[in-house]
Amino acid sequence: MAAADPQQRINELAQQIRHHDRLYYQEAAPEITDLQYDQLMDELVRLEKEHPKFASPDSPTQRVGGDVVDHLVQVPHKVPMLSIDNTYSREELKAAMLRIEKSLEGSLEENEQVHWVMEYKIDGVAGSIRYENGRLALALTRGNGVVGDDITHNVKTIRDLPLTLHCENPPAVAELRGEIYMTEADLADLNVRQAAAGAEPYKNTRNVTAGTIRLLDPKIAAERKLRFFCHGNGELEGVQATDHMSFLKWVSSVGVPCTPDATPLRSIDEALEAVAKLEVEMPDLPFEVDGIVFKVDSYSQREKLGIRSKSPRWVIAYKFERYEATTKLEAIEVQVGKAGTITPVAYLSPVEIAGTTVSRASLHNVDEIERLDVRVGDLVVVEKAGKIIPKVVRVEKHARTTELPRFEFPTECPECGEPLTRDEGGVYIRCTNPQCPAQLRQRLVYFGSRAGMDIDGLGEEVVDLLLQKQLVRSFADLYRLDVDTLADLTWPRQRKGKGDEMIDVQFGRKNAENLVAGIEASRTRGLAKLLSSISIRHVGPRVAKLITAKFWNIELLKQATAEEIASIHEIGDRIAESLVGFIQSETGEQTLADLEAVGVVLAEPEPTETEVDAEALPLAGKNIVATGTLEHYTRDEIKARIEALGGRAAGSVSKKTDFVIAGEKAGSKRDKAESLGVEILTEAEFRERYETHP
Incomplete structure (x- = not known):
């Protein structure tokens, strides 16, 4: 039997290892064990030593650490690497974003609007990774913004960064800027090794990242599993992108991870709503976040805004004040939510964080417990950032002096005893007993x-x-x-x-x-309000309103198919299937029949011909902004009235705004309308002009 072709085997191994690196570091879905991975790497190292002519510069073996450097060399940035201005309250953030938009007034084309992109502010170390003709050529720290330290030897050990971009026609230059960071889980494992070696454990991920990236020996950096998220760029030559979102899409396509959950936003009001939501519902993230960054999306608008001496004018950060403490995990209990979701809760030895005593923290789901490897009796790090609910971010595994049993997630509902089921393809485990x-x-x-x-x-x-x-x-x-x-x-x-x-x-x-x-x-209250109140999965207030605009009574809704409901703009298959599934279920039929029997109204006002003929409405096609305190309407009522008259109730003033309804203390929106020449109506003028319509 002929021996295997060494060049072919080297190529196969390199391809397999890159595949497993992507699964482990970018998708968090490894297919093989650490031992199996090490065996593949050991075989590749051996074959490349035996056949050095077949070893390529972008081989995975280049990540295990090259030669030790004598000292860090300082290299000028081709494009200055600037910092970001910070705000610490929603009021400051709004004022900063308004200033940015105001600076663009007079330079925008007709109907051109300012759109924003929101990203997490990762708490790591800023880095600039330069690819030339697709190959990783240079990596620098920010330094003083003009000159940075050459850290190429350490950056090449970062396994979620490709040594060669994954594209057929790579650009001549792609300088990708972002954050070098470490996950909390990797820090916990590193501290176990530190304790075993008799060394002091590291306090947080940022400090260890900052120290590691400047080490002279890349072998140590390779052991510490640093990672990278791209969120911007320096010099680009041959990259076709006119805005930030299209740039991020290209970056992902060539194999470089971007800051996750980058969100396009159409207005400042949308941005402020997103901030308010994140302050309460920050998703479970395996890395440290110390704020949110808002960037103007359009590159041409960025060019018009320009830069200051230390920071661009087109970006602003909203920073959280972060506080953390270490305490003991006393118990883990599970709670049952209104949709049957089983949520594990950590009960802690009371500890003071940011002036409040914390004794409980959410553990989110079973996957989070496994990721943290958290066990009752562990010493844990609990964090509270801004108004975010306290969460367990790390287990101090090096302090685990005895073997602690793993937490066994229940297989039956703790309240009703029915078997629990896991969402198909999801992370949540639920009790599906409607009588729970x-x-x-x-x-x-x-x-x-x-x-x-x-x-x-x-x-x-x-x-x-x-x-x-x-x-x-x-x-x-x-x-x-x-x-x-x-x-x-x-x-x-x-x-x-x-x-x-x-x-x-x-x-x-x-x-x-x-x-x-x-x-x-x-x-x-009406059918829309009812549907969003009875805990149908995926059916909230806006979804219910959109659906009942077409199916305005319960009989029409019962006859509607999932396909008909899914065809409504913004609805889609998942929502439609959930709603139809509920209505056609025994529980759903009984719930709606019982409510109807006790006199709850299961309908919305039937649309008249005039209401259906949107073009005939007096505000048809118009964008209206209401601001300030109104005498005859609440905020929801004026929005509903504008929509009933055929208009769109917008949240911010722009050149597309047809007019502004200004009440008392109208503030910045009135000022912006005046500067743009947008018509301003008092509440009395609006009522006199439009409230004669039914």
């Missing part, structure tokens, strides 16, 4: 909330009381409650001035009357 008492509680709480049916008086304590007294087993049961029954209920309250002593207190007639009145008022 824990789900019922969460659904009733949401049903009564402002985001739900907005029932005054139906909070968590009242829901718990109703369930305890077995007065409510469904949404419809709420509408069967009466004042006399509620008034006689007793609930446990803390006795004033008696420490923790609890006594039973009567619910009372006034509370009962208020609750029944709130429930009664919710009967006529």
Whole structure:
């Protein structure tokens, strides 16, 4: 049997290792064990030593560390590598973005708008990676912005960076700038090795990254598993991109990872909404984030804005104040959400972070527990950034002096005992029992909330009381409650001035009357409000409004197919299948029938011919911005009225704005309208001109 062709085997091994590097470092989905990976690498190293003429400059073996350098050489940047101005509040961020947009006034083409891109601000070390004709040629630190340290020897050990770009016709020059960083999991493993060697553990990922990237010995850098995210560029020659989003798309296509979840935004208002959401719902990320960056998307607009001495004028950062502490994980328990999602919660030894005592933190899902390798009894690092809910970011594995058992995720619902199932292709594990008492509680709480049916008086304590007294087993049961029954209920309250002593207190007639009145008022909220309140997966307020604009009563909706619903703009198959699946299920049919039986309105006002003929409406095709305090409308009411009259209620003023409705304290939007020559109406003028229309 003939021996295998060494050149062919070297090529095969190199291709396999690159494939596994991509799966491990970029997709977090390894197919083989560390041992199997090491065996492939060892074979490649051996074959290249035996047949050096077949070893290529971009071989994976070049990542294991080359020769030690004598010292770091300073090299000028072809394009200055500038820093970013920071803001620390939403007000500062909004003012900065308005200044940027105002600077472009007068230089934009007709109908041209300013669009933004939002990215995470990774807490690592800035680096500039230069590819020449597709090959990694040079890597520099930021340095003083004009001159940086040559760190090419260490950057070549970063496994998620290709040594050669994955494209047939590589550009002459592509200088990719971004953040060199380390994941929390890799830091935890490094600290285990530090402790075993009798060395001090590292405090955080940024410090160890900053030290590692400047080491003279690349073999040490290779062991520490640094990574890279691209978020910008220096010199480019041969790269076709007119805006930031298309540039990021190209970068990903050639095999370089970009900062994840880069989001295009059409206005400053959208940006501020995104910030508010992230402050509460920052997704689980395996790396440190200390803020959010907002960039003007268009390259031509960036050129018009220019740069200052130290920072570009087209980018601004919103930084979180980050605080963290180390404490002991006392227990892990799971909670059941309104959609049946099983969420693990970490119970901690109380620790003070940023002036508040933290004793609980979300662990998100079973994959997060496995990624962190977190176990009861561990010493953990808990972080709180801005207004973000505290989260466990790292396990101090080097402090684990005894073997601790792994957390066993339950296979049955802790509340109802039914088997749990995992979302197909997803990370969430759910209880699918519609009668689960824990789900019922969460659904009733949401049903009564402002985001739900907005029932005054139906909070968590009242829901718990109703369930305890077995007065409510469904949404419809709420509408069967009466004042006399509620008034006689007793609930446990803390006795004033008696420490923790609890006594039973009567619910009372006034509370009962208020609750029944709130429930009664919710009967006529309409079909859209109801659909978004009964915890149908993927059906929120906006989705429900879009669907009921076409299927405005429950009978039409029952007859609609998933294909018909999916054809509505912004809906799609997943939402449509979820809604139709609920409506056609036994639980869904019973829920809707019960609500209809107790007099809940399952319809929206039927569109008239005039309403259907959008072109005939007085504000058809117009963009209107309402700002300031209005006398006759809330913010939601004026938006709804503009849309009912055929217009679009916009969030920001631009050249496309037809007019602005200005109330008291109108502020910057009125100022911008004046500067752009956009018509400004008082509330009285708007009502006189348009409120004669039905």
